[in-house]
Amino acid sequence: MADIQRDTRHCCFLVGGDCFAVSSTGVTEVLRDGRITRVPHAAEAVIGLLHLRGRIVPVIDMRRRLGVIGTASTASRTHLVIRLHDDWYSLLVDEMLDVIEVAEHQIEHPSKPSADTANDAVTGVFADDGRLVYFLDPQRIVQPLARQREQFLQRQGAPHGTV
C-alpha cells in the first residue's frame, strides 16, 4: 500500500455522478466493451468474467460496489483493469476521466475508516478544481467481496433438488 500512496498519479473515473480515483500503479489498461460471462453465486458486485487476451478477469461493477442507486447502461461503461498482487480485476466504471497528480500531503484522510460498507474502500478525499475526488484502495475494493463463501454455503443449507 505504501507504494500506491507514494505514487502521485491517479486515474479518475465517474461512478454515479461522483468522481473517484485509484493509483495508476496497478492500472494495466482501459477498455470500452467486452462480453461478460455471469458467475452464479459470486458476490453481487462481481457481475462476471471478462476475457482479456488469454486472461480471465473478474468484473466488479463499481456502481454496485459503491452502493450507487440505479444502473447505468452497461454498454457505454468502461473497464478499468487493475492488477493486485497476482490477481487481475476489471472495475466497471461509468466513464473514465483524466489522470491527476496529487501529492500525498494534499489528500485529506478520514479520521477513521468508514463503517459504511459502500464507502469502506475510500481512503481519502482531495478537492480538485471545484470537484471532490475520492481515493479508493483497490485492496479494500476487493476484500469485502471475498467474504461470500460463508454466505454461499449458508444459502446451500436448504435441501436440494426437491421435486
Place this chain on the structure above:
Amino acid sequence: MSDNREFVEEFLVESGECLDQLDRDLIALEEHPDDPQRLASIFRTVHTIKGNSGFFGFSKLGALTHSGEHLLGKLRDGKIRLDDRVSGSLYSMIDAVRSILQAIEQTGVEGEQDFRELSQTLTAVAAQDAAEVESESEPVVVPEASAVTDPLPPAATPPAPQPSAPTAVAPASSIAPAVAPTPVPTLPIATVPKASIPAVESPKPAALMPSSETSIRVDVGLLASILDLVGELVLARNELRTIESTNPALEGVIHRINTVTNSLQEAAVKTRMQPIEHVFSKFPRTVRDLAVSCGREVQLVIDGADTELDRTLIESIRDPLTHLVRNAVDHGIEPPAERESKGKPRAGRLLLRAFHESGQVTIEVKDDGAGIPVEAVRAKAVARGLVDADTAALLPADRVLQFIFEPGFSTAAQVTSVSGRGVGMDVVKTNIEAIGGTVDIASQPGLGTTVRVRVPLTLAIIPALVVRCGSERFALPQAAVGELVSLRTDGGPRIEGLAGSAVIRVRGRLVPVIFLDEFLGLRSTTAARENGTVVLVRVDDHELGLVVDGTQTGSLPTDDASRQPGTSVMITEAASLSTIVVKPIGSLLAQLGIYSGATVLGDGGVVLILDLRGILRAADLPAIERRVESVAEQTMDATDSYLVCRTVAGRRIAVPIELVVRLEKFASADLQTAAGKRLVRRGDGYTPVVDADSLLGAPSAPVGSAGDADDGTINLVVLDDRCGGIGVAVRQILDVAAAESMLQSTLAAAGVAGTLAVGGLATEVLDLTALAAAPKTLPAVGGSHAWYPSADSLS
C-alpha cells in the same frame, strides 16, 4: 551480492542438482564400495560445489565441502574404507550443504548455523583412519588445499576459481603416481581420460551431461506466457475457420495456419512437461535413511524415471509418493530376520515404476513385504463403525482394503508396525484426487503390497463436456463424467422424488440429482426437468446426476425405438468433448469453491469449469445419499420395476423385473411333457413351464393350451435361478413399469404376494416363493430390499 543475483541463482539450481546426484552416487557407492567411477563422480561433485562457493564467497559452504572433499580424497586413495561412519558423516555433510543452500536461497546469505563441528567430524573421520596408514598421504592433498589442519578459512579465499569439471579431475590424475602402490581400484580414475568418465557411469548421469549442451534454463513465467499466447492463437484460428470463403487462396492459408497452430500448441504444451525423475531422484536417499532408521534392508528399483508429466503436477505428487514409499519401507517390508525366516531374501525389494497409460501417468509403489492384514483392517473398520459386522464379513478383500483410505484410519491400520505419523492414506488419496487422480491398493498377505497412483498428464489442458443450463454454459471435466441420460416425459427416464430429494434410477441404482439451474441460482426452466439431460458424474466414491438443459452438441438424438412407451431406454453416447485450456479465475472467485477455473471456447465465449467436488460438498450430497438410501430400503418394493402381464384367464399380474431373465415366444406345438411336467426345449436343455393361472390357484388348463395365445404362440417369462429357472406362461406381456404404490400384502391370496398399483391399475404381484427350487434362496416378493441393489441382472 545483489548484482550477481542471477549467477547465485544459477549456482543454487546447479548445486541442488549436484546434491541429488551425490545422494544417488553415495547410495550406489555403499552397494559397491570399490566402484572407482562412483567415487570419482562424488569427488568431482563435491569439488564443484566447493569451487563455486569459493567463487561466490560462501565461506561456510567452502569450509564444509573442503572437509568433505578431504575425506573423499582419503577414501579414493584407499587410505580409509567406506564404513557406516564414513558414509554417515558424508550424508550429514550433504544435508548440511542443502540447508546452507536453502538459507542462501531465502536470505541471500549463508545463515547463522554453525557447521564447524561437522567439519571437524569429517576431518576426524578422515584423520583417524589415515593415521593408521603411512604418512605418504600428505602430498596427495597438497595440490588441493594446503590447510588441511585448518578447515575453516581456505575455500573462502579464492584459490579455486575454476569450479568446472576439469579441475575436479586434475587432482585425480596428479594423485595417480602417489597412490600407485595402493590397491588397484583407484587406478582407473587416474588413467581414464576425463571425457570418458561420465560415459562409463550409469545411464542417468550420462544422459544429464550432454543435455547441458542442448538445453538451456528458461524462466517458468516466460513459458507460461508463451502458452497463454498460443492459447490466444488457437482462439483466433478457431474464429478464422468459421469464415465462409470461396477464395481458394484464403482457404489454403487458413489450412496452413490451422496445421501450424496445432503443432505449435503441441510443442508449447510439451514445455510444461518434466520427467518424473525429479521426484524419483530423491527416493534413493529417502529409502536409505528410512531403511537405516527402521532397521530394514531395502533394494530400491526405479523404472520409467523418464516418464513425463506436467511440471505443476510433479510438485503435487511428491508428498503423496514420499508417504507411500515410507509406508512401504516402514510397514510393508519386514525386518531382515523375519524375512529370512519366511524364506525371503534379507533385503526387501521396493519397486517404483512410472509409465504412460491411456492418457494418464501411472505410478506404482510395489513392495514384496508382509502385505496388509485384511482381517485386521476388517475388524478395525467394524470397530470404528465404518461398516456393520455382517456387511463387513461379506466384503471381498479388495473392498476391505479401501477402508485404509478412510480419514484417521492410518494409525489404526498400522497393525503391522511401529511408528505413527501425522499423514495417513486418506491424505494421500485426497491429495491425489485433488489433481484429478486416483489411488488403488492391492495387497497379498505375505507377498507384498502394490499401490497404484494414476494422475492426469496435465491439468492445464483437459477434455471437458460443455453443458447448457438456461442461458449459460458450463464445462465439466470429462474424467468425472460417467454417462448422459436423456430425460423423457413419456415414460422414459425421469426424475423421481424420494425422501425430499430428487433421484434418478439408473440400472437399478438410485442416484441423487441436482438441478444445476437451481443450484446455481439461475432461473429454473421446466425444460431441463422434463426434456433435459442428466449428466452422471462420479466424484470420489459418490455418484451424482446434474440436470442440465443439454450438452454443447445440442440435445441427444432420439430414435423411434427409444420412444416406445414404457421402456426405459438409456441413451449413452459419446457426446462431443472439447479440449479446453484451464485458466485461473482469481482468488476472489476460486474461494467460492464451486468453480475450478474457466476456459475460453472456440467461439470466444468464457465458460466456467465446475468443481464437482466442491458442488458435492456444497450440496451436502452424502446427507442426501443417506436419506435416499434409508428411504429406498423401506420402499424398495413400491418403487421397483415390474413386468406386467395378462394371464390366459385375463388376470393382470406383475413379476419383479429383477427375477426375469428374458422373455420368449414360441409355438404351442413345441411344448413337451416329460415326467408329468411341461417343458420347452431351449438350446441343449429344457425349461420347465408353469401356467400363470395355475400359480394363482385357478384350475389348471389342459396341457398344451396353457398360455396359448390366439395365434398359437406362447409368451414365456423366464425367471432366474432363484425361481428354479422356470418359465411362466402368460397370454400377453403388457409393460415394464415402476410400481406406484406400496405393496399391499393384506390383499395377498393364493399365489399372490399382494397388490400394488402399476400403470394406474391394481395389479397382483405373483408370489414366486412356491417356485423356488431352494426356497431359502428366493427372496419373498414384497420383502425388504432383498434384490437391491444387484439390479443389473436384467438384460
